[in-house]
Amino acid sequence: STGAVRMQPKAEELKFVTKNDGYVHIHPSSVNYQSRHFESPYLVYHEKVKTSRVFIRDCSMVSVYPLVLLAGGQVHVQLLRGEFVISLDDGWIRFVAASHQVAELVKELRLELDQLLQDKIKNPSMDLCMCPRGSRIIGMIVKLVSTQ
Numbered sequence: 001s002t003g004a005v006r007m008q009p010k011a012e013e014l015k016f017v018t019k020n021d022g023y024v025h026i027h028p029s030s031v032n033y034q035s036r037h038f039e040s041p042y043l044v045y046h047e048k049v050k051t052s053r054v055f056i057r058d059c060s061m062v063s064v065y066p067l068v069l070l071a072g073g074q075v076h077v078q079l080l081r082g083e084f085v086i087s088l089d090d091g092w093i094r095f096v097a098a099s100h101q102v103a104e105l106v107k108e109l110r111l112e113l114d115q116l117l118q119d120k121i122k123n124p125s126m127d128l129c130m131c132p133r134g135s136r137i138i139g140m141i142v143k144l145v146s147t148q
Contacts, residue, residue, distance in 0.1 A: 008036035016043055016056070019092050024048065027055035042067055042093075064095050065145050068106055075110045077103040109144070112137050 014036065015023045026033050027049065038061045046058035068075060068086060076087045077097070084103040086095045097103035116137050120126055128134035 010036070016041075018048075018054075019089065021048070021054045024054045024056050026059060027057040030057050030059060032059055032061075040064065063145075063148055065106070065148050067093070068095065069110050069113055069141060069145075075107045077107050106144075109137070109140060113141065 012025070012028075015025050018024050026035075032043075040061050040063045042062050042064070043056070043059045044062050044067075045056035045060075047056065049055050049057065068088065071088050071093075073089050076091070077100075078085050078087065079100075084097045084100045086097055086103050086106060087093065097106070116128065116134055120128060120134075126134075128138060
């Protein structure tokens with residue numbers, strides 16, 4: 001067989017985009033520096049430093065559902081060009097949902113999780129796994145994330 005074979009980018013060529021800083025790179029001291037492929041295009045990071053360019057450290061790949069369920073800010077659902085879009089961070093991060101029902105269910109699950117966490121903050125001794133509502137919400141999130 002002949003032809004070109006697509007190669008993974010070199011570690012120093014891999015870059016990501018942040019809302020405030022534009023392009024950022026994974027710091028050479030990071031465990032993920034040598035990772036040349038991520039299943040999801042989204043990373044969360046703990047530290048950002050600027051030397052010769054902006055680097056992120058202590059980063060982990062995160063898939064769509066955990067990002068939607070655990071990211072700060074509001075979750076919005078919109079119809080754009082015939083597709084239902086779940087958006088975060090005032091529309092900066094967007095995902096196309098399989099259907100309107102899926103988009104609304106994910107949004108509702110996020111609202112339920114936020115309320116459950118607020119209840120836990122108000123009552124720290126509350127056992128989320130023993131509480132019927134808490135165990136249902138947590139079970140649904142585990143199922144959603146593990147079958148993604």
